[in-house]
Amino acid sequence: MFKDRIHLCTASCVAALLAATPGLAQAADQAAAPAPTPATDSATPGLADIVVTANRRSERLQDVPISVTAVTKDVLERQNVRDISDLTKLVPGLTINYGSQPGNFSINMRGIGTLSNGIAVESDVAVVIDDVPVGFQAAAFKDLIDVERIEALKGPQSTLFGKSAIAGVLNVTTQAPTSTWTGRATGLVTNDREWRLGGTISGPISDTLKMRLTVARDSYAGNVRNITNGSWLNGSKGLTVTGKLQWDPSERITVSFQPRFNQTDATCCVSPINSLSPGLFYQGIPQLPASSVLAGIPVNDPANTKVRNDFRSGGDSSTYGATLRASYTLGDGQLLPGASLTYIGSFDRYQMHDYQDIDGTDAPFLLYFPVAAPSGINGGARILGHFHARSVTQELRLTSPAGQHLRYTFGLWYARNSLDRLLDRGPVLQYIRYLATSHNENYSFYTDLSYDLTRKITLNGGFRLNRQHVDYTFDNYTAAVPFHLGGGSLDDAITGKVGAQYHLTRDNMLYATFSTGYKGQAYDLVSTFNAAEAAAGPVRPETAKNYEIGFKSSLFDHRLLFNTTLFWTDYHGFQTSVQSFLPDGTYLTFLNSIGKLRTRGVEVDLMARPTNRLKINASGAFDDAKIIDFPYGPCYGGQTAAQGCVPDPRVSVNPSNIQNLDGKRLNNAPKYKFNLGSEYDFPLGKPDLGGFITFAYRWQSQINFSLNQDPVTVEKPYGVFDASIGGTAGGGRYKLTVFVNNLFDKHYAVGLGNTTSGFSAPGVVASGTNWQPARDSFRYVGVRLDMGF
Template identity: 40%
Template sequence: MQHPIIKPLPFAIMLALSSAAFAQEAPKSDQEATPGLETVVVTANKRVEKLENVPMAISVMGEQFLQRNNVRDVEDVINLSPALTVTYGTTPANNGINMRGIGTSSIGIGVEADVAVIIDDIPMGMQVQAFREVPELQRVEILKGPQSTLFGKSAIAGALNITTKPIAGPITNTFSSMLTSDHEWRVSASSSGRTSEQFGYRISAIENRYPGNVTNLTTGGKVNGSSDKTFMAKLNWRPTSNLDVDFSPRFNHSNRNCCVLVLTSLTPLQGALLSNIAQLPATTLLDGIPIGPENRTVRNDAPTGQDSTTRGAGLKLTYALDNGATLSSITSFDRYLAYDSRDQDFVDVHTLLYYPLANGKPAGVDAGYTQYGSFDVKSRTQEFRLTSPDSGPIRYVSGLWYGKNEIGRQFIRGYNGIALSTPTQYFGSTYNINYALYGQATWQFSPVWSLMGGLRYNREVSGYTMALGAPPPGDFKPTAYYESLDNGENKLTGKLSLAHHLSQDMMVYVTGATGYKGKAYDITSGLSAATAAEQPVKAETSKTVEFGFKGNFLRNRLTWNMAAFLTKFSDYQQNAGGYLPGTTTYVTRLSSVGGVQTKGVELDVSALVTQALLVNASVAYTDATITDFPNGPCYNVTGSPNGGFNLECQLKNPQYGNQNVQNLSGGRMPNAPKIKANLDAQYDIHLANRGFGAFVRGNVRYQSDVITNLNQDPSLAVGAYSITNLGFGLKDDKNLWKLSFFVNNVFNRHYATTGLTGAGSWSSKAPNPVVNVTNTTWTPARDSWRYFGARLDLRF
């Protein structure tokens, strides 16, 4: 389904705007003798380095950029980065981050993410935990391409390395509040500083609520929104001059009433019946819903979304050796508990009153068709790290790593005995234990040449258990049980880079790296004896080569970072739908796609055009495709002469167990736009002798069209769109206060986070003859409609 969009910006214009190292902010006017960009540092190599000296593609979003764009979580970061997109699932737990068009959109707890998320040296045990409020952001580093050497097996496609603000200086307090015209509000406060040479602290709390942009006519309230309460602290103790002890407790409670499917078409509407049941006509069930491309109303009598709580803490000990090297110990524990639910009949009538039992009679159960469950994730990590001094021709980092993830999942769908509710219940669990030894070194073997190399040896032991049975009513009684325990695998990954400094301010480099993600398990309701016999699914691997150029020009007024890349993945783990051999039963199950790849060009540029005008921009051309998948899933096409499937579908192919398959080799990867770009600018206006100044700012982001399903179904495409945000405000010269006003989605362009069909099974007559009724849906993005807002920041 195509939604109204503005015309795509010409690619040549976007290249002219180029691409930004987002964190590079102009220094304050009272500090600058010669105007220039601020030096950007990164910790991509587990040591603090200048961005332009690191031979790899990194985009950085700094504190001021994050604040200007009201960034609060990973989804906001993804919107502003051309390298990133999201694959949205039916619940928040199934959302996945894509890097350069590659990510994991697999359903279930037995598949790890392709993109790692690390916050203050602590990795997220399950990627859904990243989709929450992160207060006190100082810097977000987007590390592109396989990062397994230093960040482990969950970074096979890349990593987000997030750093929160440090403890420094005298006691400083901050307060921030924001309010929008569509009723989002946010309040945060923090206190930070050193009370003595031995002790410092940072304490932050934040609460926000966005009711949503979809109206539930049943309750009269809003859905497709979110709310968060977050507490985070950093406590620093220096018992001696060469020992730092940092303790970081954290808490988050998050509620996402999201992922609702909003009808955009239902054809034909007259005579349409839900599940072909005469007592469930569309004209009654969908009364008051203005079905159309811009519809934002639903009728649901059960919640859709997820409620989660995270509790955790990190402990970091840093000991400075006499030769300038540091020895660190980083320990973490994290517990994530979430409850998810979904209105599975998509209406507010108690449909189980009319759904038939096995004897054909109405069940008469006074309830709707729902699914619900829970996630319980426990993560523990321990790292010991030795980092060499920054001086000398050889610099290195080495370490030992231990990590253990335990994930439990209970899932309940439907009602026992009512076939149309696809009844099932299961208790699944999975675990993985990892031991690793890593090391990476940079050798400056001449004034203009340097060589960087690294290796990681990883030992993983993993397994799963799964008990399936019927849902309530009645006690759970397993009807099937599967397990595969203590599956071990050893893997060596590495990185090698050669850099040549053309001058003090320019560098070219070539980098090669390999990535690895461990074995996977299909822990979903579709697990059967046949699919369990194929467990575990093979480990996923990747290889990449990257060429880059970094430069600083015009006396530090312009920076340029460009990279060309090619990454190939083997045994790519992906959920795909298909029919069970010899049946008409369609199931989604985990399998290995033989190969996928991504290639393209990225450009990051930042420019201090004048002393008052800072421009950051970014653009990426990415071609992410399937290279080997001869038995891919087909998709339905109403009225198709090929048995109701797309013409490329090979019906009952004997080579693949009489399944309906199509050769997807050469197809596009889902949620991988070929062009994505971002332009951000701020102009500061100095008001002489007033004690404060003014500013105006703008942001434009563009994304070309994407498909949203591996099977290439064109009806599940999301069209290209461009979103423009504008703002202005006043700020104190001493940085004590700032008042901002903004309008987001200035041109009111509507777009979807995903394109889906399947808001119920509809037919036009009952009992016979049956004519299929087609329907399309969308899930509107947070800023699918224009809204206004104001923000006040105080520092005292």
């Protein structure tokens, strides 16, 4: 029996922000050519309508009662967007949490995102590619190629996109086959060891069959130097192949088949030491002073990029799969004339072998560790293992034709995700070897409705019925008594939304929407999982109540678009991994359920085209993302009782230390973030020649990378400036771009840690930090050449 998950919420939100996003003016030019072309100021093109599928049907962006940032292919090209991580430059409400390896990356929207090392915990932000969700979020961090448009839908989207969309959706649409033969080739090279090559060919095979094939290779060495062997780290290289076959046997029937493949070898996620107390020894071992173990590393340089590793770090992954899509449009004499009946089926297989140098040194410290009884092993500590994910989805959707007073979408949905994780950590330090498996099966019925009550008033609503079944196994091979655990749970939920729109004019609209979100129960299948946790059952579901008021407008003959949204969202039972320390110093990571979070604020998008040559953009966000109820939160390393860290009163034997985190900000959630961008096109004297200049500036306020509010892991406010200049020929078929990213060489981190990296000394209060630099934490320049026919 389904449980009612729909709640009403009363909210108020007072905030204001004017901000900016680079490149979104070009996003408004949906039909624009891939490259700028010479223009004259006498033309008055304005901004073309952007068509999105945020409601599972094609609609103008300005008519959709959702906070959406839409970015099209020309913007992705101009900003050299390579993967999901680069979208943080274009979507102010989007951030990425980077873990110790690619398997535990997470995507945040409006400050909300799941950080977990376990495979049985779903994401909070769904990544959907051509109507198919990515079953395991790590698989989303690969090359984005041949993309037509990316829509960032903010706030709970569970009604249409399911359980893994409680905080938002990144909805990716790839390019369709063309009716005439076309091709495109791209090459890029930078001064810091990055190169990319790609090509696309598309066209008709017959009167009814069209194809599209895209192949891309890329390589980036990285920006961290391993001085042990001279290699570069925090880079990647990969091969991506995507294809489409589209068969149109009649005007009413379309069938497409989309195979895909990706292989990525990443050398992430290394965090160099950038401060350390003097006079320390690794693991307190007298034979291993820091001065020799870290020789050649400027450990007190805030921008240090040197490490000493004797074991590789990163993950080698491969993905393959396919989507079959068939659509039939009902005829005039049928029950629902003009409606489309669509079937979408997919399968995907993902695997990754991951590696990590735990000790972060090249010293054979196990020869001397433990000090009392050395192991005698000539080496260090490491982690290795694998992830496997297998996903199958089936969807049947009925969509109304456009232009009706009643517009509807009805759908049936089935998905099964099977995942397993093998981890081997050792060989003696915190030694463990386990295999965890998780199977997640979902059945859903959903609907979305819009009804024009009058010419100006539209009512919106929808709901989703969802049934989830989760089961797992967990085998610990290295416990004093090896054990096998297993179990499962069944959960039903209803999510929904209701709202209204008021059209002042065709191009100016107000809307108000209330929606709910839901993410299912979860098991904490990590190294600390044991019989007691299994007996306690799953971590409870995560739910959300969201209220939004928005205004979308197009002014001055479509030369200015201005959209703004006020939002207030409450999350209950937020699932996230937290870190804690036992009194003996043992470090633990475990899944927790935070009682209540709240995120509220304002989002602004502005796009302008004052002349045919000049495009200006602005977008940004104010986000007040706070913990409301978490009295038993984790402490940070070194936190004292005077600073609020006390033994957990709920535990009598060997309790962990806790602190009250009520009222604290969420981690990696900037309160203010904005982007500003512009492009100016100009003629070069001949009709088929043109030039362009662009700039993009983004800024964000202070953040803390740790949920436990560690003062050492605070990243101060920073801004990054990018610029480019180039020219086009052949009416835009050829384009040469010279660009510089991070022009003013502003160093910033995508992760900070409070750690001594295992160094200590008797009678010395040791302290230390490390940082993970971003791809553009250092200035670099590059050249890009695009050719089309």
